[in-house]
Amino acid sequence: MEDILNYALRMASKMNVKYAEARYQANMYEESLLKNGVPEISSKSHSKGIGIRVIVNSAMGFSSTSTITKSKIEEAVKEAVGLAKSSLMLTKKGINLSEETMHSDKVVIKPRINPEYVASESRLELLKIIDDEMLGVAKKMNVKVSGRLLSVGYSVVEKMIMNTDGTNIYTKLPYEMATYSFVISANNRSLQRYENMGATGGWEIVERWLLDEKIREEAINISKAVLSAKSPPSDKIDVILGSEIVGIVCHESTGHPSEADRILGREAAQAGETYITPELIGKQIGSKAVTIVDNPVIPGSFGYYVY
Incomplete structure (x- = not known):
């Protein structure tokens, strides 16, 4: 090849x-x-x-x-x-x-x-x-x-x-x-x-x-x-999210919005826009209590890649 x-x-x-x-x-x-x-x-x-x-x-x-x-x-x-x-x-x-x-x-x-x-x-x-x-x-x-x-x-x-x-x-x-x-x-x-x-x-x-x-x-x-x-309580309460829900939240609320195509406005017609703009590069988004890391080099992980 x-x-x-x-x-x-x-x-x-x-x-x-x-x-x-x-x-x-x-x-x-x-x-x-x-x-x-x-x-x-x-x-x-x-x-x-x-x-x-x-x-x-x-x-x-x-x-x-x-x-x-x-x-x-x-x-x-x-x-x-x-x-x-x-x-x-x-x-x-x-x-x-x-x-x-x-x-x-x-x-x-x-x-x-x-x-x-x-x-x-x-x-x-x-x-x-x-x-x-x-x-x-x-x-x-x-x-x-x-x-x-x-x-x-x-x-x-x-x-x-x-x-x-x-x-x-x-x-x-x-x-x-x-x-x-x-x-x-x-x-x-x-x-x-x-x-x-x-x-x-x-x-x-x-x-x-x-x-x-x-x-x-x-x-x-x-x-x-x-x-x-x-049935769960109907009033407002604090909840602890399990790993699966946390994964969905990270995927939808951070993963997709962080895609460069969306940030640069190249994908709006196909997949929507994002709240993240080029001006936000290097700035904090969201709460200081939350840190999300995308690491593709964890051995054995499903999204694993080196290059």
Whole structure:
């Protein structure tokens, strides 16, 4: 893949660009699904492509292709350069790149148990055990459990990026994922439980989650809530938020508003605006009692990346 990316950069350099980068990405995803005890068709998908980004004078252009041949790469480079030249007429403020240290690195996370070698039958067997656990809890506690949706899957994301400044970075990261959802009903009351789980690694992650024990405990707690939970106070009170709610609050109230596209006003039509403006860079937002840190290099985390 390095040869084809180098080819793209050479093509761009011949067209007198100020800067060019070529990025390759390949995604592989496989999932097994159990719905109300019935196996659904396991899905497997592959996708790959190359993106070309260039700066001509002070304007940027981008193009991509999912057909990785020299002829298609050449077309993509020409299109990116053409778009950059066209946007020059609309550019009010030119693009300037900061001075950064260039990197050449390779980051490959090797799973202890390669998920590609775990048969779909083994994944479905685990889901069936979990489903039986839920049904067992429902029978023991005299409640009804419905809307049972269980899935487990994995993905492998491979990336390589090179630019005309000398950067050459390759990464290959495996991810494991699990999702479960169910509804407990009794006495004309019902509660739904929905959870997504994810981590960087292989099948050993799924084994470490102990999903059968975790979901059995979840089913017991939800059943108790349906059978005996009391309504919360109606007056104004202080509350302590659990980690899941805190995560949503951080995601929606801080994560999205902090996206550069929104701050710069480039995404308003598609996803909305933000209360954060460029003038607030370096200033405190919100309470001094709250600190939110976005750290993608925590080993094993689902959002893990180095570059």
